Amino acid sequence: MIEKELLIINQHGLHARPAAKLVKLASQFKSDVYFIYQGSKINAKSIMGIMMLAVEKGAKIAVQINGEDEEKLMRAIENLLNSGFEELV
């Protein structure tokens, strides 16, 4: 299992569309992935879960991944988050 703290930089935080993109991305991988934010831990393959976290811009979330392709998934998530979900204004 690997864990990393990642910064959310896109303008509106993890709202519906970024959440949808994250779920789509995570679902392509076999590993289990969890986001931990402000005491809540949710399954990142669930859009309802990610939306429940309602992570704002500038917040840091802990990403916990466990499974055979955990390294690849972590890189993919990092890339997506760093890209600002292609919505940087």
Add this chain to the structure above:
Amino acid sequence: MGRKKSREIVLKGIPVSPGIALGKAVFIKQDIMKPERLIVSPDDIDNEIDRLEKAVEITREDISKTRSRASKNMGEIVSRIFDAHMMILEDDVFFNEVKNKIRNERFAADFALFHEMSKTYNSLLSKQQEYFRERAEDIRDVGIRLLSNIYGKSNGTIIHGDEPVIIIARMLTPSEVVQMNRSLILGVMTDIGGMTSHIAILTRALEAPAVVGLKKVSMYHDRVNMAVVNGNSGKVVLNPSEKSVEEYIDKRRRYIEFYDRLENIKDLPCETIDGHRISLEANIELPHEVEAVKSHGAEGIGLFRTEYLYLLRNEFPDEDEQYREYRKIVEAMKDKPVTIRTFDLGGDKTTEGLEIGREANPFMGLRAIRIALAEPELLKKQMRAILRASAHGKVKMMFPLVTGISEYRKIKRIISQVKRELKQNNINFDEDIEIGVMIEVPSAVIMAPELAREVDFFSIGTNDLIQFTLAVDRGNAMVAHMFKNLHPAILRMIKMTVEAGHKRGIEVSMCGEMAGDPLATLILLGLGIDRLSVSPIVLPEIKKIVRSTIFADAKEFADRVIKMKTHDEIRKASMELMKRKFADLPIWFTNQGNH
């Protein structure tokens, strides 16, 4: 309507409001954003999961149709809104969690879904940022679609037209029942509910035959044209055959005839053959029920449930408005006593607008007098309105869910203060107004000897007293059968309360559902209860029982049953005696004693 001949379907539920109705059936959709906490029995789990899955499937089709319509009429950008909705529907992690809630917690499908969706919805709504709050609306939108598909598509939420109908619903909340035009309600049938649910109290108040706890009746709604509700036996017949229709018309005629005969005793006092007199009063929720109270020969109003003034609109009426409503009732009753109970909210009665958070155990939470003491301004307003109304007739003031002396003393202090203020402003009221408490918590029974020194009267509230004494949640289908009003522990509690009251010379009445249960009447009479307050509709039946009894016999019977060790023994003894003495009472073609 009625294009093809539909098959007759007979279902059996719990009869909660007597009478027989036959008519056109309509389906009422729920206030879908607020499903109640429903626990289903283990047998129903698969059914609930099936319901959920079907609803997701139908919702998927609905959203896809909406999306293509939006795309065509409003452009691709707008239609993308629905992609997010679709993603929610495809969230397997989420729906597995909902199913776990059904499987493990036995939540009904609608409540499980609502429970899980609320987590995300509330979290988003709690955010400062507009864009998160807007996302909450997406959740709500999908939630509404899903819930309405769980309940089944319908023609609408209200009764259209002016033809009286029989209502089919998964469940009805007090506010929904209250808002219906009573003259259009022939009868009611619901999936959910029990003998002591609010729907029972309300349908009785409306004198509409009702059967609840039918489990699946709402699933048939789109195949039903006509229906029969037998609120005496608990049977409902969907699409009745000609033969069934005739049979029910005959039953209805016999039932009405029985009540017509009772008309003769309407104006006679409620006293035993040997002259022991008790007072027989009526419970009401709404001011317009005063007519029914009078026409059934009640000697007063033993319980006016003021909270319905609030439940009608989810907003507290101001002092003047309350005063006008109370005064109307007091004047309509002339000099007959009207016992006004302060707001009994919380528990299963919604408290929107009150700052009550989610409670794990609402029946033991912030409710009734606890809300009033937490919000003394609200309480004072209501006290002032009641006191002002007391200038126009005979008014008593009563407080719900008092657990002991200190609460009562707090109440007394506030009353004294309010009285002082009224006097300073030269506003008239009855200075000797009687102040009483509901005895509906075991601690109040135990403290009754002390309470009796300080209050003017007791009124036993049986629903809560039974719930707390037997530790049974009457809304939980798995334990509801343990809710037994003739349990020896309950009878002993009543006896203790009556004795404590009489020792200090105060009256002890009962205004709970048990007061209107014919199987309990002789026992209560024998235990020495001074006053019974019941639904107007059962009033003649109770009076007939009292008037046909010798008080000494009732005392002897009560002495005998209170020594019995189980509810079943007591019930059996009561059944046997009643059957022998009162062969013609409706109780024998009702299933009233079934709970």
